[in-house]
Amino acid sequence: MSKLNILRYPDPRLHTVARPVAQVDDRIRRLIDDMFETMYAAEGVGLAASQVDVHERLIVIDTSDLRNEPRVLINPEVMAASEEQVLGEEGCLSVPTVYDKVLRPSRVRVRALDREGLLVEFDAEGLLAKCVQHEMDHLMGTVFVQYLSQLKRTRIKTKMLKQARDDER
Ligand code: NI
Numbered sequence: 001m002s003k004l005n006i007l008r009y010p011d012p013r014l015h016t017v018a019r020p021v022a023q024v025d026d027r028i029r030r031l032i033d034d035m036f037e038t039m040y041a042a043e044g045v046g047l048a049a050s051q052v053d054v055h056e057r058l059i060v061i062d063t064s065d066l067r068n069e070p071r072v073l074i075n076p077e078v079m080a081a082s083e084e085q086v087l088g089e090e091g092c093l094s095v096p097t098v099y100d101k102v103l104r105p106s107r108v109r110v111r112a113l114d115r116e117g118l119l120v121e122f123d124a125e126g127l128l129a130k131c132v133q134h135e136m137d138h139l140m141g142t143v144f145v146q147y148l149s150q151l152k153r154t155r156i157k158t159k160m161l162k163q164a165r166d167d168e169r
Contacts, residue, residue, distance in 0.1 A: 004037075035047050
């Protein structure tokens, strides 16, 4: 396994729309393993392939406290979303140190393939619902800061570009 480089906002590659995974094979399973290693090392609860510059519809998630419930979503689809919405705080490994509130449906029904290519369907609520929707946005080329005001986004861009410059030193 190897740790992958996570793209940082405002890298334009984060806005690439991912294509469906054509086949769940060893290449995809290697990518899944690398993405989990990357996500756990960065102490994130979710990572979309888009964030490691692979533009295929693949997400890894672990919202458990003990970090021992890895969940793989390949070609995920939201089958239904609750009318009820919730304003929840979000962060993103591609926008480190930035947290802000986003309004989303509080519950979603999700269908996807797992790492064996088998169809799974489940209801998500709470942190898992928030995380699934946040990661699925990445696959559409959307980063959560795009839901914030223009003013906040400009501030975040400036902060991220400064961070990147500091990291290079
Ligand atoms: Ni994210």
